[in-house]
Amino acid sequence: MTGAWIRFAASAVCMVLGLVFMVSAVFGVNKFRHALNRMHAAALGDTLGILFVILSLMIMRGFSLDSLKLLMVIVFFWIASPVSGHMISRLEAMTDESLGELSVLEKGSKVHVQLHDVSNLDRRASREKKKKGAKGR
Amino acid sequence: MELIEQAYQVLMTGALWILAVLIILSIIRSVLGPGISDRIIAVNMIGTMIIMITAIFSVWMDENYLADVCLIYAMISFLGVVVLCKVYTGVYLQRKHIKADLRAIEDNLAKQGVEMQEEEVQE
Incomplete structure (x- = not known):
């Protein structure tokens, strides 16, 4: 039992x-x-x-x-x-x-950030500096 | 001996009730789901829960063949998911005029403006 x-x-x-x-x-x-x-x-x-x-x-x-x-x-x-x-x-x-968008959760609100803005931020800034330098020359 | 059979009955009946409620919630999700893949996920989960219900019935009613029904249902559910995925991938690619090969994901990302890793290496 x-x-x-x-x-x-x-x-x-x-x-x-x-x-x-x-x-x-x-x-x-x-x-x-x-x-x-x-x-x-x-x-x-x-x-x-x-x-x-x-x-x-x-x-x-x-x-x-x-x-x-x-x-x-x-x-x-x-x-x-x-x-x-x-x-x-x-x-x-x-x-x-919208696969490339990275959704970031903040307090209360939801903000969408583009993926290439996050991953290539510093590289993109250096590229823009190069372009500006080329234009200056 | 009476008591333990009643306990088994209560256990199986409770499980069936909970699974029925969960199936209704999954049907609601499969109607509301914004994309086609959300619906396929919900329908796949409904299939899982129906397999569980069939297995519980096969033990409850002491019927041998309901386990076979379970197995066949699992196979047909898997086949249905694979066919639905293939069909909707083909429909999307035909609508967007993208080549149907392994680089289709890269094409999709390139159309959205996301730079792939290889291009940066070449630069």
Whole structure:
């Protein structure tokens, strides 16, 4: 009797962990603003969420052929999910018109800064100095 | 023995309710999402949660074949995501007249005015 209750406790802990991961994944997908950030949140549910939920079901089921099938689901999902994530990120990198903008969060307000303004600031200043010098000569 | 079966029932029913609410929230995101990739991400996550629900049903109803349904659903969901990504990449490239090769990301960045690293090295 106590063995059955220990098994129930283990499966309940795994199920609750998986559901917490799924809730945080959906919360992150609804909260973040850009698609690449959203993908970062969605990958959490695709890997750890499904791992813990199906692990809980395998503990419930015991050692049998059904739990082997459920294990196959996890194995296939862990192979397929990074591939689909890579495809989605390539789609986003090709089709996003504002990929070069770097969004900077300040207190309360949101300011967009162009990426080349940030990375090439000093180089650009030196180039402008050269141009001005050439004009002067 | 009655009590522990009731406990399992409560656990599975709670998990199903929470997953149903999460699916509704993901559907809201897939309708609201501004870009096509946001929608694809939300639909992919709905597929994940449906796989979980099917697995829970396969244990609850003690049916063997629902685990197979789970596996097939995972494969078809993966195939759907890959096909959607390919189709929308092709549509975008055709609309913008960009060559469809590995340098398409660089072309996209060059159209936005972001300088790539190689050009600076050549200068």
